Amino acid sequence: MSTASALRNFVCTQCGKCCRIPGYVRVSESDISRIAACMDLDTDTFIAKHTRLMADRSGLSLLEEKDGVCAHLTDDGICGIHAAKPEQCTGFPYTWRYPNMESICEGWKI
Numbered sequence: 131m132s133t134a135s136a137l138r139n140f141v142c143t144q145c146g147k148c149c150r151i152p153g154y155v156r157v158s159e160s161d162i163s164r165i166a167a168c169m170d171l172d173t174d175t176f177i178a179k180h181t182r183l184m185a186d187r188s189g190l191s192l193l194e195e196k197d198g199v200c201a202h203l204t205d206d207g208i209c210g211i212h213a214a215k216p217e218q219c220t221g222f223p224y225t226w227r228y229p230n231m232e233s234i235c236e237g238w239k240i
Contacts, residue, residue, distance in 0.1 A: 145236040152198025168214035
């Protein structure tokens with residue numbers, strides 16, 4: 131199947147595998163406001179406790195666990211901030227992809 135047809139047919143299974151790939155989850159000002167409100171935090175507290183400055187200093191990223199897993203992935207393997215998740219996450223796989231996703235992502239396999 132071509133990439134274009136796979137994208138047209140993509141259905142997220144909420145397997146959480148994309149949340150386990152190490153790397154930045156960039157957050158915009160609107161992401162920060164939305165997620166902070168979802169977590170019942172003010173934006174300054176959210177930024178201080180749940181983000182870090184990216185190495186190139188171009189913006190903020192959500193914190194991750196030591197193994198690279200998103201800190202908002204629950205023990206059940208679902209997104210703890212799903213209702214307010216960052217635009218980067220809602221854009222997957224249309225606006226970003228990770229290496230070997232075709233063999234890892236359950237939704238892509240369908």
